[in-house]
Amino acid sequence: MTLTNIHNQIQLPPLSLYIHIPWCIEKCPYCDFNSHTFKSKLPEEDYIDHLLLDLKQSLPLIYNREIKTVFIGGGTPSLLSEASMQKLLSGIKTIVNISPDAEITMEANPNSVEADKFLSFNQSGVNRLSIGVQSFHPDKLKRLGRVHNQEEAIAAAHIASRVPFQSFNLDIMHGLPNQSLDEAMADLDQMIQLNPPHFSWYQLTIEPNTNFASKPPQLPEDDLLWEIYIKGHEKLTQAGYIQYETSAYAKQGYQCAHNLNYWRFGDYIGIGCGAHGKITHLDGTIERIQKIKHPKGYMAGTYLDKSWLVANEERPFEFFMNRFRLFEPTPKAEFETFTGLTLCAIESSITEAIKKEFITENLTHWKITDKGKLFLNDLLGLFI
Numbered sequence: 314m315t316l317t318n319i320h321n322q323i324q325l326p327p328l329s330l331y332i333h334i335p336w337c338i339e340k341c342p343y344c345d346f347n348s349h350t351f352k353s354k355l356p357e358e359d360y361i362d363h364l365l366l367d368l369k370q371s372l373p374l375i376y377n378r379e380i381k382t383v384f385i386g387g388g389t390p391s392l393l394s395e396a397s398m399q400k401l402l403s404g405i406k407t408i409v410n411i412s413p414d415a416e417i418t419m420e421a422n423p424n425s426v427e428a429d430k431f432l433s434f435n436q437s438g439v440n441r442l443s444i445g446v447q448s449f450h451p452d453k454l455k456r457l458g459r460v461h462n463q464e465e466a467i468a469a470a471h472i473a474s475r476v477p478f479q480s481f482n483l484d485i486m487h488g489l490p491n492q493s494l495d496e497a498m499a500d501l502d503q504m505i506q507l508n509p510p511h512f513s514w515y516q517l518t519i520e521p522n523t524n525f526a527s528k529p530p531q532l533p534e535d536d537l538l539w540e541i542y543i544k545g546h547e548k549l550t551q552a553g554y555i556q557y558e559t560s561a562y563a564k565q566g567y568q569c570a571h572n573l574n575y576w577r578f579g580d581y582i583g584i585g586c587g588a589h590g591k592i593t594h595l596d597g598t599i600e601r602i603q604k605i606k607h608p609k610g611y612m613a614g615t616y617l618d619k620s621w622l623v624a625n626e627e628r629p630f631e632f633f634m635n636r637f638r639l640f641e642p643t644p645k646a647e648f649e650t651f652t653g654l655t656l657c658a659i660e661s662s663i664t665e666a667i668k669k670e671f672i673t674e675n676l677t678h679w680k681i682t683d684k685g686k687l688f689l690n691d692l693l694g695l696f697i
């Protein structure tokens with residue numbers, strides 16, 4: 314990349330904080346997230362001390378930048394006791410500068426024991442709850458190895474709507490083992506009745522190194538998957554949900570600010586086992602950071618696994634890989650300020666993408682077309 318391709322006006326993107334809680338009651342057979350079962354008692358007090366120390370050690374990366382969003386993910390963060398969540402959230406507020414109107418999300422499983430803690434989590438500062446429902450169908454829940462049942466999922470959503478969270482999200486998966494169109498639509502009907510402001514609708518994928526990868530279940534054929542997607546999308550749109558990313562739907566004004574910041578190539582620090590981060594420095598370098606994955610190793614007290622700089626040549630791909638997941642137009646100015654490159658650096662790739670009808674452009678923005686969404690890998694390949 315030549316010098317003329319480097320933009321000299323560095324403007325730091327918004328900053329988020331991710332906190333990983335690595336434990337679950339059972340390991341679900343489809344899940345490859347960094348989660349571990351535990352034998353007796355959760356070492357939660359020790360772990361929170363480590364999280365706070367990890368955050369303190371991250372300070373030189375962010376000096377006093379304001380944190381716009383916080384996301385406590387897992388694993389199953391709702392396994393933490395009320396006191397631990399209170400200690401964690403008040404602890405981070407003494408270390409970093411959290412914006413007074415920050416979105417603070419926590420993931421929860423819908424078991425009754427955990428749902429009883431929702432109000433207390435809210436009083437500790439959580440203002441957005443994300444509940445992993447997956448399905449409302451009893452057989453499907455069993456097949457997915459979930460430890461909650463249909464009644465608990467409905468009750469958890471009711472509790473979440475009564476607690477004064479600013480928003481809550483339900484995660485539902487489709488394309489489940491032996492799932493029919495009617496079963497997938499029944500899950501959506503039940504979800505719509507519960508009326509969450511935000512809804513994530515993931516197609517089940519078989520991930521390597523999971524139980525489903527070694528003993529693959531019978532998944533719906535491609536034609537049926539497509540029908541589920543098209544009919545489901547229609548139903549969600551009619552119910553007032555706006556799709557803003559492949560799997561994310563929200564009522565007007567309820568998009569998830571934390572995920573939006575990831576997809577817009579924002580900055581974030583990650584603390585906890587296996588958490589990753591991305592930070593833009595004042596000299597224009599972009600650093601990626603990865604923490605140690607296993608709880609035992611992480612709690613030995615050295616948190617950093619590795620970190621590396623994103624080369625100038627890799628920045629266009631990294632920027633568009635995230636950005637083109639979103640349906641909103643991409644401001645050209647953000648490409649320059651967030652990657653530190655000029656538009657000249659991608660001129661030929663953009664021309665090619667327009668010629669192939671993957672994107673359109675006007676003076677200020679690019680927009681992905683339906684064809685671009687369908688051939689996303691080919692589109693992104695133009696920026697490698």
Ligand SMILES: C[S@@+](CC[C@H](N)C(=O)[O-])C[C@H]1O[C@@H](n2cnc3c(N)ncnc32)[C@H](O)[C@@H]1O
Nearest residue numbers: 343344346387388389420445484515516517518
């Ligand atoms: C990391 S999980 C955490 C949420 C919480 N532990 C739970 O499972 O309820 C986040 C979400 O990713 C989705 N997910 C996990 N594995 C998936 C897979 N193989 N295919 C599609 N979605 C998946 C599920 O909807 C899940 O709720």
Ligand SMILES: C[S@@+](CC[C@H](N)C(=O)[O-])C[C@H]1O[C@@H](n2cnc3c(N)ncnc32)[C@H](O)[C@@H]1O
Nearest residue numbers: 331346386387443482484513569583587588589
């Ligand atoms: C798949 S998403 C589910 C979000 C949910 N649908 C919502 O709208 O709130 C969240 C999961 O991604 C993973 N994750 C997100 N940010 C991460 C980070 N910085 N480092 C490591 N894992 C991360 C965690 O496993 C987390 O539970």
Ligand code: SF4
Nearest residue numbers: 337340341344348388
């Ligand atoms: S409860 Fe959530 S994080 Fe834990 S194994 Fe299941 S899907 Fe993965």
